[in-house]
Amino acid sequence: MTAKPKLLVTRRLPPAVTDRLMKEFDAVPNPDDRILSPDEIIAGAAGKDALLVTPSDKVNAALIERLPASVKMIATFSVGHEHIDLAAAKKRGLPVSNTPDVLTDATADIALLLMLGAARRAYEGERAVRDATWKSWSTTYMLGVHMTGKRLGFFGMGRIGQAVARRARAFGLQIHYHNRRPVAPVIAEELGATYWESLDQMLARMDIISVNCPHTPATYHLLSARRLKLLRKEAYIVNTARGGVTDEDTLIKLIEAGDIAGAGLDVYEHEPAVNPKLVRLARAGKVTLLPHMGSATIEGRVEMGEKVIINIRTFLDNHKPPDRVLPSML
């Protein structure tokens, strides 16, 4: 019997994924789920064939250079890959794979939850009931804004953006988007989507902005201070992609000053740290905050695990991993 390939798994994985993984590989997922230091990753990687990492691991050039020669591949348990230096991996001849497609719907659901949370003050209302501060129904209490007829502008119209747009259509929102390229005509028609070549012009006209682009060197702070200041006073921002795409400090200042209506955020610029000012704004009912749970469904996690296994297995069997991420995709 040939020995199973050896993996370093940096975090705990759901039990169903762990069981599958242990059938295929010699792998022990991190039992206490503590984030490993670079030195611990290097030590743990000794003699391993591949690394199974997550967005909480910073797989930068310095770490990649120190990896033992036995490591032949890096697979991330995520669709996002901004935590891996793809150019450094390529230089070392290490393919990188991710888990696209299987978390699209879960993330799109959370975007809608945040939109409704922000526009209809869902969490403020829930807290009022929970804290027993709600007195009675009133004509002026907890007034939010309608979703129907509002203009929803997407920054990024890939798989997840499109899935959010499909849901948003059911709420009567008008779909607008800025993307590197317009989507295929059949998709634009299905979504009734208007393409804006100019991000600035779109931002200045929307009621809600949904951030759905990957975080790459090219999209870092693309929603810069200058651009955020273009937003209308009544506008909300929803971000289920990555915090680094927006200038979070400026976003906070604009909400504090009442220059933007509010935000619904699942991701943060300095994750897992959340700016205390955002927490204060959440207490004041100005923003809705979730703990990066866009892809957190049981079904999604199992499918992500399946993708990771297939990618590593395929590569170690001398074929191209189906979800290889290339630096040219940035």
Ligand code: DGY
């Ligand atoms: C991903 O897969 O990139 C998600 O953000 C993790 O939830």
